[in-house]
Amino acid sequence: MKKQLFLVVSIMLALGFSSCSKKMGELPQDLFKVTPNPLEVKGGKIDAKVDGKFPEKYFNKNAEIAVTPVLKYNGTETRGTTKVFQGESVTGNNQVISNKEGGNFSVASTFNYVPEMAKSELYLDFAVKVKGKEAPAIPQVKVADGAIATAELASASAGEIAPAITPDKFQRIIKETQEADIKFLIQQTTLRNSETKSQEIKDLTTAVKDAKNTENKEVSSLNIIGYASPDGPLALNRNLAERRLDVTASYLNSELKKMKANVAIGKDFTPEDWEGFKKLMEESNIQDKQLILRVLSMYSDPEQREREIKNISSAYTVIADEILPQLRRSRMQLTVDVIGKSDEEITQLAKNNPSSLSADELLYAATLTNDLTEKAVIYQRVINNYSNDARGYNNLGMVRYYQGNIDEALSNFTKAARIASDDASINYNLGLVALEKGELDKAEQYFGKSAGANADLNQALGTLYVAKGDYSKAKTTFGSTASNNAALMQILNGDYNAARRTLSAVSNPDATTSYLGAVIGARTNDRNTVYNNLRAAIAKDKSFAAKAISDIEFAKFMADETFMSIVK
Template identity: 55%
Template sequence: MNKKLYLPLLLAFMVAFVGCKKMGALSPDYFTVTPNPLEVIGGEVPATITGNFPEKYFKKKATVTVTPYLVYEGGETAGTSYTYQGEKVVGNNQTISYKMGGNITMKTTFKYIPAMRKSDLYLDFTVKSGSKSYQLPRVKVAEGVISTAEICDPNALTPALAADKFQRIIKENYQADIMFLIQQANLRSSELNSNQMKDYQNNVKAAAEAPNKKITGVNISSYASPDGGMELNTKLAQAREDNTTKYLKQQMKKDAVNADLTGEFTAEDWEGFKELVEKSNIQDKDLILRVLSMYKDPEQREREIKNMSSTFKILAEEILPKLRYSRITASIDVIGKSDAEISKLAASDPKSLSVDELLYAATLTNSLSEKESIYKKATEIYPNDYRGYNNVGLICFEKGDINAAENWFNKANKIAPNTPEVQMNLGLIELTKDEFAKAEQAFGKSAGSEGLNEALGVLYLQRGEYAKAARAFGDAKSNNAALAQILTKDYNKAKNTLAGVSEPNATTYYLMAVIGARTNNEKAVTDNLNKAIKLDSNMAKQAATDLEFAKYDISSIAK
C-alpha cells in the first residue's frame, strides 16, 4: 500500500476506535441512598438515590438508562427507571456534560415482600450509542431492608361486640294520684275508688306476691296549689300527706304489702304550676312565666298573678285544681334470672330466653366454641336481630377465620345497615386485605364503637402515618400501640406500653428486643429474643435476618 495513503487510514481507524470506546464501570462511591439501610413504610420500600457521573465520562452521543433493582433470594424487583443523555443527543432527558459530568437524583419505591428483608439494592445501566447498546456492570448501592413496621398486626385487633341489654334488676314504678278540692284535705271515695287507684293497688299487690319482684319503697308526695297564703297552704299540704299516709298504711296491711312508707309535702307547688302553664294554651302564658321568673317571693308572685284578673280566672279553672293532690309512688325491683339459670337454659331450652338473656349467656363462658354456639342459636331464634350475626363474626375473627367473619358481618349489616359496631368490624376486614380506603370509610361510620381508636391506629400504621397512629392509640396497652411509639422513636413510652400488655406474647418480647437494640441495651436484646423464640420458634428465623439486630451477635439465639 502507498505510504501516503496508509497513514491517513491508520489515523481514521484510531479516531473511530477511540470514538467507539465503551463507557466504563462506575464505582459505588458515586452514589448515595437514603435511607440506608432501606425501610418499609406503609407496605412499600421507598428509596432516594443521588449520584453523579464523573468528569469526562459520559459520552456525548450516548444515552444511559439507570434502573434500580432490589435483589433477594429467589428473585429481584425493578424500580423506576431514569434515562440520561449526552450533549449531542436530541431528546427530553436530563443532559450530562462530558467535560463536567453531572449530578442525578432518582426516587423509587418497591412493593414490599418478606424476602426483601435480606436484600441488596443495585443500579443497572443500559448504554445506547447510535445503533449499539450494551450493559455496564451493576453497582451495589445499599444493603438490606428494615421491616419493623410490618410487625403491625390487624388480626390482633378485637372486633366490636354488639352488646346485650340484659339487666338483672329492672326498676319499675307504679303511680296513682288522689285529687283534693280547694282548701280541703279529706279523702273522697270517688278518688279512692278511681280506676287509677284500683290499678295501682292491684299492681302493688301482685308485685308483693310475685317471687321475682320486690317492693323497695312506697312514697307519698302531697301538694297545695299556690293560690293561698303560705301558712294556710303548709297546713293544707301536711294534712293531705297525713290523711293519705294513714289510708295507705291500712290498705298495705290489708293487701299484705310489706314495704317502707315515706312521705313529704310541698306547701306551694310553683314548679308544678310553671310546668302546667308551659304546656297549656293560655293566651297570656308568656306573661305569667315572666312574672314567675321576676319574683322570687312566693306571696309576691301570687299577688302579681291575681292582679291579672281575667287570666287568673283561667288559671283557677284550668291549672290550679291540678296542683291539689297526693301522688303515691311504689318502687319495684323486677329481679331477672340468675347467671346459673341463664347458662342452663341457654344449653337446654334457649327459646325460653329473651334475645338479651341469650346474648348475655354467651358472656358467662370463656370458651370461644360455646360463645359461638350461643350466638348462632340467637341468629336462629331471633333472625331479625343483627347482634347475633355480628357476634358470631367476632368469634370467627378471633379464631383467625377472616373469610367466615366477613360473611357473618355482612349478614349483620344487611339486617342493620350502618350500625357503628358492624361498620367497624367490616373496616377491620378491609384492614386485613390492605384495603385502606375502604377501611377508613367504614371507620367513619363507626363513631362510639369500642376499639375504634385502636383500629384507626392500625390503619395509620399500615399507611405509614406513624405520628397519627401514635395519637390514635393514646394510652392503649397493645403490641400495635407500642410499635407506633417505636416508629416515632418514643422508646420509653413504648417500653411502658409493652409492660402493660395484659397477655404478652412472642411479638411483645420481640418488640422489647427491638427497643433494646435501638437503645444499645444488648442484654435487653438477648433476654427478650430468648423469650420471644421460646413462645414462637418462627421468631428465630425472623431475628436472624432482621437488620435491627445487625450489630449484635445473636447467632446462638436465632438458630
C-alpha cells in the same frame, strides 16, 4: 467494492461500540447515595431515592442511559421506575449529562412491600443506547441494603386490638313504675269517693296485689307526696299538704291491710307546688303563658311570684280554673321489681331450650362463659332463633376474629351490616378486618363510622396510622395507650425511652412485646437487651427466630456467636 465498503463500516461500528463500552464501564459504588439506607418499609411500601453522579469524560455525547432501581430478594427482583439521561448530542427531552464535566442525577422508586423483601439489596441497572441502537450495558451497581420492616409489626389481630361486641340489654331486675293522683277541693283535705275509685287508683292497688302474688315480683318502694297549690298563705298550704299526705297514707294502709301486703310507705310533702305549676303552664295554651313563665324565672320568692301572677288579671282567672285545681293533690308512686332468670337458669336454657329465651337473654348467656367454642355455639343459636337481630352475626364474627378465622369473621360482620349498616360496633369490626388485610383506605372509611363503638377506637386508629406510615398522627391518636402498637410507633419515631416505658406497661406482654424490646436494644447498641428479649420472644413464639435472622435491625449482630446461638 460494495463488500469491502460494508466490511469497513462494520469494523468502524464495532470500534465505536467498543470505545463506548470502554469509556462507559463499571461505576464505583461511592458515586451513589441512597435515602434511606438501609431501606425502610413505611405504609406498606419501600421508597428509595438514589442520588448519583456520572464522572467527568464518562458520558458518551451520543448515548442514552436508562437507569432503573432494581430490588433483589429471595432469588427474584422487582424493577422500579426508569429514568433516562442523554448525552449532549442527543435530541430529546431527558436530562443532559455533560461529557466533559459529568453530572449529578437522581432516580426514585416505590416498591410494594412483600415479606421476602426484608432481606434484600437495591441495585441500579443501566441500559445503554448509542445513536438509538443498543450498546453493551453498564454493570449493575449495588447501592443499598434493605429493608427495615419493623413497621410491619403493627397488628390488628385480636391479641393486640379487641373486636367490638354488640351488647345485650339483659337486666336481672326490671323496675316497673306506676303513679296515681288523688285530687282535693280548694283548702280541703277530705278524700272523695270519686277519687279513691278512679281507674288510676284501681290500677295501682292491682299492681301491688300482683307483686305480692307473683314469684318473680316484689314491691321495691311505695311513696306518697302531699301537695298544695301555690296560692294562699304558706302556713295554710303547708298544713293542707301535710293533711292530704296523712289522709292518703291512712287510706292506702287500709287497702294494703285488706290485701295482706306488708309494704312500707315513704311519705313527703310539698307546701307550694311551683314545679308542678310551671310544668302545667308550659303544656297549656293560656294567654300570656310566656309572661307568666318569665315571672317564675325572674322571682324566687313565693309571695312575690303569686302577686305578680295575680296582677295579670286576664290570665289569672283561667289559671284558677284550669291549673291550680290539678295541683291540690296527693301522689302515690309505686316501683315494682321484676326479677329475671338466674345465671344458672339462663345457662341451662341456652343449652337445652334456647327458643324459650329472648334474644337479650341468649346474648347474655354467651357472656357467662370464657370458652370461645361455647360462645360461638350460643351466638349461632341467637342467629337461628332471631335471624333479624344483627347482634348474633356480629358477636359470632367477634368470636371468629378472636379465633384467628378472619374470613369467617368478615362473613358474619358483613351479614350484621346488612341488617344494621349504621351500627358503630359493626363498622368498627369491619374496619379491623380491613386493617388486618392491609386494606387501609377501606379501614379508615369504616372507622369513620365507628364513633361510639363498644371498643377502643383510638387504639385501632393509631394502628391504622402506623400502617399508613403517618407516625405523627399515630402518636396523637394513641395518647397514653400502653400496647405493642403504641410502643412500635414510639420506636419508629425514635423515642426509645418512651417505648421502653410503654412496653413495660403492656398488660399482657407477648412475643411481639419482647421482640420490640430487642429492636430497641439493637438501635441503642445494648447487646444484653437484645439477647434477653430475643430469648423471651422465641420462647413464646419460635417463628421469631427466623424473623430475627433475616431482620436488618440486627444486621450488626449476625456475626455474634451469642446472637446466632439464640436464633438457631
